[in-house]
Amino acid sequence: MSAPLWQPGRAEQNSQLSHFWQQAREISGEPLPDYRALHGWSVQHPETFWRQVWDHCGIIGEPGSTVLEPAARFQDCRWFPQATLNYAENLLQRNDAHPALVSELEDGTRQVISYAQLRVAAGQVAAQLQAAGVQPGDRVAGFMPNRIETVVAALGAAWIGAVWSSCSPDFGVSGVLDRFGQIEPRVLIACDGYHYNGKWIDLEPRIHELHSALSPELLVVVPGKGSSSRVQKALIWQAWLDAAAPAPEFQRLPFNHPLFILYSSGTTGQPKCIVHGAGGTLLQQTKELQLHGDVGRDDTLFYFTTCGWMMWNWLICGLHTGATLVLYDGNPAYPSTARLFDLIDNERITHFGTSAKFIQAVEKSGLVPRESHQLNELRTLFSTGSPLLHESYDFLYQQVKPDLLVSSISGGTDIISCFALGNPLVPVYRGELQCLGLGMDVCVLDDSGQALSDRKGELVCRQPFPSCPVQFWNDPDGTRFHNAYFARFDNLWAHGDYAQRVPHDGNDGLIIHGRSDAVLNPGGVRIGTAEIYRQVETLGAIREAIVVGQEWQGDVRVVLFVVLAEGESLTDALQQQIRQAIREGASPRHVPAVILTVPEIPRTVSGKIVELAVREVIHGRPVTNRNALANPQALEHFSGRPELA
8 A cells, every 4th residue: 555645734633624523423422533433423324414514514594403304215305304594694604804705817807805895795686686576596697707796696696595507608609508598597697708818708799699599687797807898788787786775684595495507418418407405505515615625714715617617616615614715717827837826825825726637737837836836825735627647646745735635526516516525634645535525425336236345336325415406407307317316226326437445544535537427528527428419410511420538648538520421521621610610609628639530420229329339449448238239330430540549
């Protein structure tokens, strides 16, 4: 067994998790000598554990007398069925001059808003939404970059029980409509532009198209620069806020009242609209930030994210800790990979979050942060999106900061939280997530459903957890929801990760080996193949296509295979046309790294294309379901392609 890269010291013994652990010993009457014992107790006594989390983490609201209402099916269990709370009230309980949000845009614009100011601004949004007739459960959509106004808008919506949903502005119109078109927002809040990679990206034309297609009752525009906008039929953000009546009372609503709608794409059809409840989101994320992350009132928390990724939702819950949150919008490597490290020094960031891909980019750039920057306050680095390479652990400890707690975390949009993450009280080992999340009954199974102690298999959760989605939007009988997570193993949550538990003395680490399904994951961003097909197959030169993710240099790259129409050839001009169509219609993240031609595409007897089989072939792995294919010989066209070597 390799030696740990980091060990907890004296300071960590005074962490929030340490205090919670001692409290658990007193409540349980058990010694709970190590983290494995604490985790075991948390999943064996879920009602006691989650009520302790509610009390210890200072959740505002009425919990009620019942913590868990069991049901025959995992998905039907209800947490805190009598509880009432308000998400915004919880995040805004600190009400003083302490900085709540610090925003830095790529062009250097910096803005600070205190907790007291944030509460006023969110209350103005709440008042204006209420004045416009927005009711609990109505949808408010944000087509916004990662800036202060986005957080204010989301909190204002939550204040009155409206449901917030956001899309990153780098999505094309069709990608946004695939999402917002399903949830039919009453209000659209949009920014008319942003800076990226040194360029101004004008969003005015897209906003006009979205407004025309969605027909929201209210359109509010945040000027990306200056104080005015050319967007027609829009109210201007600051004037809209200034005209608000006094803030209404916080609407305390049931535990499962919808808070956020997030989007997760599968291999066919439109993106799934995942509805997350206020109580489960708050309870789970607060547990992760306070206990696993040890984020407190005097800390400064940063995560590089867009508003279309669940890490943005995770980040803003940091307000519940009373910490200062730092927002950045733009290219994180513009004008160089030093940009975010400058931010760490300038804002005295204690907890820095990013993607595994960004860490690789920093390493390849030649930057040595421990030589170029102070990093005095930095004590924790979060990494997610894709597995953190073993070599990246080496780089972080050798070239960034030797006493850094590297917390690789993994979960996803589906649970708006984590199954495995960091821990201030256990060692860090190369290539491993430190521990299983408290209250999360995580297990690794083989194909027959047998638990594996230290071998690769399917990551599952065996017991209900509070941040399980409330539902999918437009899924009245729950069939799509059930099929997404519970069809693989009976009454167990199957997450789609290929994982391995690693036993240590008193604790179990976890290694994520990648996705086990066909959803693409370049740079840690989940991409549904259907979104690519919708753009490509509108081109006259393309007859049909299949897209897969190839493991490449520690990440995943998108590889697109196309069957050309008769008389067509894959010229540079056609490749450019394909990439442009995908970039404009979906997003830049969807653009394939490699485009190749094939004469035919393998299909099942029912006519479905088989992405998983193609993915196995390009990696030189055996395909076990050839009997299910109508044309298994088609797989040979994908094997041994020199372009993929």
